[in-house]
Amino acid sequence: xxxxxxxxxxxxxxxxxxxxxxxxxxxxxxxxxxxxxxxxxxxxxxxxxxxxxxxxxxxxxxxxxxxxxxxxxxxxxxxxxxxxxxxxxxxxxxxxxxxxxxxxxxxxxxxxxxxxxxxxxxxxxxxxxxxxxxxxxxxxxxxxxxxxxxxxxxxxxxxxxxxxxxxxxxxxxxxxxxxxxxxxxxxxxxxxxxxxxxxxxxxxxxxxxxxxxxxxxxxxxxxxxxxxxxxxxxxxxxxxxxxxxxxxxxxxxxxxxxxxxxxxxxxxxxxxxxxxxxxxxxxxxxxxxxxxxxxxxxxxxxxxxxxxxxxxxxxxxxxxxxxxxxxxxxxxxxxxxxxxxxxxxxxxxxxxxxxxxxxxxxxxxxxxxxxxxxxxxxxxxxxxxxxxxxxxxxxxxxxxxxxxxxxxxx
Amino acid sequence: xxxxxxxxxxxxxxxxxxxxxxxxxxxxxxxxxxxxxxxxxxxxxxxxxxxxxxxxxxxxxxxxxxxxxxxxxxxxxxxxxxxxxxxxxxxxxxxxxxxxxxxxxxxxxxxxxxxxxxxxxxxxxxxxxxxxxxxxxxxxxxxxxxxxxxxxxxxxxxxxxxxxxxxxxxxxxxxxxxxxxxxxxxxxxxxxxxxxxxxxxxxxxxxxxxxxxxxxxxxxxxxxxxxxxxxxxxxxxxxxxxxxxxxxxxxxxxxxxxxxxxxxxxxxxxxxxxxxxxxxxxxxxxxxxxxxxxxxxxxxxxxxxxxxxxxxxxxxxxxxxxxxxxxxxxxxxxxxxxxxxxxxxxxxxxxxxxxxxxxxxxxxxxxxxxxxxxxxxxxxxxxxxxxxxxxxxxxxxxxxxxxxxxxxxx
Numbered sequence: 001x002x003x004x005x006x007x008x009x010x011x012x013x014x015x016x017x018x019x020x021x022x023x024x025x026x027x028x029x030x031x032x033x034x035x036x037x038x039x040x041x042x043x044x045x046x047x048x049x050x051x052x053x054x055x056x057x058x059x060x061x062x063x064x065x066x067x068x069x070x071x072x073x074x075x076x077x078x079x080x081x082x083x084x085x086x087x088x089x090x091x092x093x094x095x096x097x098x099x100x101x102x103x104x105x106x107x108x109x110x111x112x113x114x115x116x117x118x119x120x121x122x123x124x125x126x127x128x129x130x131x132x133x134x135x136x137x138x139x140x141x142x143x144x145x146x147x148x149x150x151x152x153x154x155x156x157x158x159x160x161x162x163x164x165x166x167x168x169x170x171x172x173x174x175x176x177x178x179x180x181x182x183x184x185x186x187x188x189x190x191x192x193x194x195x196x197x198x199x200x201x202x203x204x205x206x207x208x209x210x211x212x213x214x215x216x217x218x219x220x221x222x223x224x225x226x227x228x229x230x231x232x233x234x235x236x237x238x239x240x241x242x243x244x245x246x247x248x249x250x251x252x253x254x255x256x257x258x259x260x261x262x263x264x265x266x267x268x269x270x271x272x273x274x275x276x277x278x279x280x281x282x283x284x285x286x287x288x289x290x291x292x293x294x295x296x297x298x299x300x301x302x303x304x305x306x307x308x309x310x311x312x313x314x315x316x317x318x319x320x321x322x323x324x325x326x327x328x329x330x331x332x333x334x335x336x337x338x339x340x341x342x343x344x345x346x347x348x349x350x351x352x353x354x355x356x357x358x359x360x361x362x363x364x365x366x367x368x369x370x371x372x373x374x375x376x377x378x379x380x381x382x383x384x385x386x387x388x389x390x391x392x393x394x395x396x397x398x399x400x401x402x403x404x405x406x407x408x409x410x
Numbered sequence: 411x412x413x414x415x416x417x418x419x420x421x422x423x424x425x426x427x428x429x430x431x432x433x434x435x436x437x438x439x440x441x442x443x444x445x446x447x448x449x450x451x452x453x454x455x456x457x458x459x460x461x462x463x464x465x466x467x468x469x470x471x472x473x474x475x476x477x478x479x480x481x482x483x484x485x486x487x488x489x490x491x492x493x494x495x496x497x498x499x500x501x502x503x504x505x506x507x508x509x510x511x512x513x514x515x516x517x518x519x520x521x522x523x524x525x526x527x528x529x530x531x532x533x534x535x536x537x538x539x540x541x542x543x544x545x546x547x548x549x550x551x552x553x554x555x556x557x558x559x560x561x562x563x564x565x566x567x568x569x570x571x572x573x574x575x576x577x578x579x580x581x582x583x584x585x586x587x588x589x590x591x592x593x594x595x596x597x598x599x600x601x602x603x604x605x606x607x608x609x610x611x612x613x614x615x616x617x618x619x620x621x622x623x624x625x626x627x628x629x630x631x632x633x634x635x636x637x638x639x640x641x642x643x644x645x646x647x648x649x650x651x652x653x654x655x656x657x658x659x660x661x662x663x664x665x666x667x668x669x670x671x672x673x674x675x676x677x678x679x680x681x682x683x684x685x686x687x688x689x690x691x692x693x694x695x696x697x698x699x700x701x702x703x704x705x706x707x708x709x710x711x712x713x714x715x716x717x718x719x720x721x722x723x724x725x726x727x728x729x730x731x732x733x734x735x736x737x738x739x740x741x742x743x744x745x746x747x748x749x750x751x752x753x754x755x756x757x758x759x760x761x762x763x764x765x766x767x768x769x770x771x772x773x774x775x776x777x778x779x780x781x782x783x784x785x786x787x788x789x790x791x792x793x794x795x796x797x798x799x800x801x802x803x804x805x806x807x808x809x810x811x812x813x814x815x816x817x818x819x820x
Contacts, residue, residue, distance in 0.1 A: 016463075016466040016467050019467060020467065050486070053426075053486070053490060054489070054490065054493050056426040057426050057429060057430065057490060057493050057494050057497055058493045058494070058496060058497040061493045061496070062492070062493065062496055064503070065489045065492045065493050065496070065504060066489070066493075068485060068488065068489040068492070068504050068506075069485075069486060069489035069490065069493075071485070072482045072485050072486050072489075075478060075479075075481070075482050075485070076460070076463070076479060076482050078478065079464070079475045079476070079478040079479035079482075080463060080464065080467055080479065082472070082475045082478070083464050083467050083468045083471045083472065083475050083476075083479075084467050084468070086468060086471070086472055086475070087467055087468040093474070094475060094478050096478075096555075099553055099554075120553070143509055143530070144509075145506075
């Protein structure tokens with residue numbers, strides 16, 4: 001007998017029919033002999049509706065009271081889910097975050113889970129109940145209700161799976177799993193059966209909206225394997241787990257395109273120690289998030305510093321860069337909004353060589369000029385012109401045979 | 411510096427404007443130097459909406475899960491109330507029933523308050539906060555959320571006032587207070603400034619929909635004076651308190667008419683010990699609520715037993731009565747739906763004589779026949795024909811000079 005955590009997102013619970021459908025999934029696992037913990041998000045757009053009610057009264061409601069209000073959304077979901085499971089003829093009990101022993105720090109709206117006291121959870125599971133837990137919420141040491149912020153209920157599900165030593169966590173959502181590339185751009189994109197935590201983390205940072213990185217980091221830290229799968233069909237989804245120990249794996253797991261990029265270059269910056277620190281601390285102070293940074297070796301004591309930011313931050317970043325250029329004695333500042341970032345990721349790169357070369361060759365064959373390159377241990381990113389970016393993604397996807405099953409790649 | 415509990419019902423909180431208006435009342439008392447505890451019901455029809463959500467999934471949702479769901483309504487209200495008080499520039503903190511230390515038994519949907527641990531309440535009050543508490547809810551010894559059933563948030567407010575030793579409890583509602591009679595029937599009805607707990611209890615049992623008796627009973631038991639007053643104007647409402655110790659008081663405080671009555675008479679019942687017990691235990695078993703019972707001295711070993719029931723229960727009560735009449739050897743069963751119950755109440759009756767006579771004379775002057783009479787220490791009720799009932803109420807109201815200020819009555 002195993003223990004399984006199932007998490008259902010807001011769209012998976014948006015109507016009575018969907019709640020009953022999700023209940024059916026819990027019951028199926030229970031019938032298969034597992035102990036089952038179900039973690040629920042707020043239904044549909046309830047969280048936003050609740051925030052709207054507060055904002056009708058006060059433009060900036062206090063974080064503590066907003067947490068009190070938002071926690072209501074998940075509390076509704078868990079009661080309805082328990083009632084749905086009863087309807088199917090099974091025993092179930094709902095627990096709020098506080099009742100489930102989820103203890104957090106006191107940073108309202110963005111609390112972090114500190115500990116989970118699993119006493120009651122265990123007792124109810126051992127008593128034969130399917131246990132429904134409210135995601136997204138906990139209680140601080142002063143008995144105040146908190147919400148755990150970014151990532152919604154996913155971190156709750158993973159943390160519960162870790163605390164209970166669950167066999168697996170199933171994250172039910174509105175996508176079939178993770179794909180080798182965005183299927184809206186790449187019709188041949190394939191669903192990925194298995195991938196490593198680190199690969200999904202890189203994908204999340206590349207703008208793939210599958211899961212926020214916080215839950216994935218938690219899963220990695222406590223080695224909780226999880227599936228990302230659809231509520232709306234029987235696809236088994238993508239299993240995310242620790243693959244680093246496997247003997248052989250593909251070099252590239254997926255490719256991603258991030259069109260929300262803008263490039264800034266400060267030309268002929270005097271190459272002195274501390275210059276980069278000055279530039280990027282000033283830019284951070286303007287609360288601009290810098291993504292890629294490239295600085296090449298200097299020539300005649302001067303160098304070009306390029307970096308990318310989100311398009312929305314461009315004008316703010318530019319004005320800082322121009323002020324800096326003057327102060328540092330650089331030549332000038334250039335910027336370009338018509339760029340995109342194309343990346344390939346895969347833990348196989350750690351041992352396989354030649355991945356970068358293969359990517360560059362694929363781009364060259366399409367006559368696509370590479371403007372910036374940045375690599376990590378398991379990722380290569382290139383900034384290219386926006387106009388040809390989708391064509392470039394198709395070419396790279398093909399070059400790594402991502403349209404084929406992993407076993408059939410050369 | 412006193413301590414005041416203010417309770418706001420659902421209609422008093424139905425819109426953002428009303429929440430802000432209620433917040434204004436709390437703030438005004440705080441400015442006057444009081445510590446203030448605010449008890450909130452669910453906004454508008456939220457409780458019914460939440461029950462509706464459950465019933466879309468299951469016709470008979472479990473009581474525990476329904477409590478989990480219903481508790482959400484008050485939790486929304488308290489967060490919004492705290493946010494509204496912040497908006498007015500004051501400090502406030504909201505507490506759910508469990509957080510406020512309200513411990514109940516485990517009868518979900520109709521739990522009773524067992525104890526209130528006022529530790530946190532005191533701490534927040536002494537820290538200068540206006541404290542907002544969710545009505546209608548508590549927590550049982552197993553950390554399950556309960557709702558305390560009948561009477562909504564009024565019992566919560568009174569129990570908190572008792573536990574905190576509050577000076578007074580203000581029950582804000584959509585009526586101006588208690589009147590000497592229903593103003594829709596009696597245009598000259600006057601608002602009552604002060605009345606005794608027992609008088610309001612009798613009125614509640616007579617169908618006056620001011621407050622349910624549970625909160626009044628609690629207030630009487632712990633001697634918590636409270637005002638019933640309107641959220642929508644500055645009327646000071648009706649102060650309900652212990653008046654039994656006063657030297658002089660009026661004989662009759664108010665008159666009430668209950669049109670939802672039907673009369674059943676079992677004729678010529680053999681007058682043996684245990685007959686009445688048989689009749690009324692059989693009727694109770696049919697879950698019919700019997701109101702008045704009249705049995706006169708017997709004649710030739712037989713007596714007539716009359717009683718009244720709510721109109722909705724008449725057919726059920728009749729079939730039980732007819733079966734009983736046959737079994738007991740009674741003559742026959744008669745019933746009449748066209749009746750109403752006219753009552754006068756007042757703790758003054760305990761010492762004043764002649765109240766009954768004055769009432770009967772007033773009815774006689776209007777040529778109204780009295781079909782049944784029942785009296786308690788502080789109440790006289792007459793069953794009369796429905797057709798003349800409103801006219802009878804006007805006559806009795808006038809006879810006791812209820813249209814005059816108490817000080818001006820003869």
